[in-house]
Amino acid sequence: MIKKYVIERRSWIMLFILQQLFIIFVSFFDSTIPFQSTLYLVFLSMILFSIFFVIRYNKETKFYRSLEERDNNLDLTSIAGPESPFEKIIENSMTNQTELLKQTASHNLMTLEQEKDDLLSWIHEVKTPLTAMHLMIDRLDDETMKMHLTYEWLRIHLLLDQQLHQRRIPFIENDLYIENTELETIIFDEIKTLQSWCIQKGIGFDIDLEVPVVLSDAKWLAFILRQLLTNAVKYSKSSDIMINSYLRADQTILEVKDGGHGIDPKDLPRIFDKGFTSTTMHQDTAATGMGLYLAKKSAQSLLIQIHVKSTLGEGTTFTLIFPQRNEFVNITSV
Incomplete structure (x- = not known):
């Protein structure tokens, strides 16, 4: 994070360093300005700037560290409170996007549940005539015809079974009974x-x-x-x-x-x-x-x-x- 912060603030840091070098440069060529005193002031400025840098680093990166450490979900409670206007803009944008995603996910889940229920109902409805068809096939006297029809019935039965379980797999944890x-x-x-x-x-x-x-x-x-x-x-x-x-x-x-x-x-x-x-x-x-x-x-x-x-x-x-x-x-x- 410190590396990212330095990169983010490099223009300010470079400006401060150039200012100090400029002061030293002017003092060196202007005999009316005591050069030793100027170096001392520049040294004190560097110390103050370093203290200021550390304080601002901890304050300005708190919000972004919480963003970096949070889980990739829709829960924003782990994010630190924003302290600057720009951080508030980011928080408001994330909150709005999260609410929109939650609404979209809720709508999609309801739609998916409805489609799943409709398909499951259709499969169960199809199974009723399929069962009746199997009983009629069993009554046939022509063994060759009976064998072929049973095979085709089995294919339909297995395909319907796959569809039924495919729709249930996303919710399989609710359907398990270990014994x-x-x-x-x-x-x-x-x-x-x-x-x-x-x-x-x-x-x-x-x-x-x-x-x-x-x-x-x-x-x-x-x-x-x-x-x-x-x-x-x-x-x-x-x-x-x-x-x-x-x-x-x-x-x-x-x-x-x-x-x-x-x-x-x-x-x-x-x-x-x-x-x-x-x-x-x-x-x-x-x-x-x-x-x-x-x-x-x-x-x-x-x-x-x-x-x-x-x-x-x-x-x-x-x-x-x-x-x-x-x-x-x-x-x-x-």
Whole structure:
């Protein structure tokens, strides 16, 4: 701050120094002015100026130091009271801007909430005929037609589910309920939903859960696994998908491994980006690029780490690393 203050006041400082040099210069060439006395006066002036500089530095930088140290938010209570007219202009401008931003943010939040509520209502309304459609599909005798219609129904169901959770993610902290969750129950429920699709592709599951229970939110964990299993089924060939859980360094690890196409190494750093779709299968117009992005966002709120390893042409393994029990105290402060 002292450096900035010197730069700010450099013109005044230079003026004072030039004045003192000018006085010395005049005294040196004018024999009527005692040169020794002039030097003494200049010396005293420098001392007085130094004292004045220190006093003014503390007084004039107090307001700006508080601006520099404040948090980047709309709270202005930490700012020191203005003492000069220019500081009052700055404070008034910041106050007006802050009030305007608060009003705009409040209006935008209300609009966002209304849009979210409208979309959620629409999704729930669509689910009703979708459920009826599923019941009608189940009554069909033509197994081939039934299989194709079930697959298309599943695609719509999963897309609606993504939209529903995408709208809820910004408010996920209000929706979390951490409890002991049975992995087997969640996994089998998700597999049952994907059953017709798996039968169509000739895909089975090899499940080995050394750790059957994790501490997490059942609903959001199910959503994360739904995205991983959907991804695994979509890109798998006719081979089993392996799901394993085990302990490592007092943390529960859950792996979902498929024997599918694999992911190109250049795509790996981007697969969790919003809207990203594979560059090797870019012709897949059904891909939205949202599933893994939403899974990652949800996992962050649950303190779950998601890692991926893949070999092109051999398959992909997604790994969920659950937090230790004492880490959940951080969720309440998110």
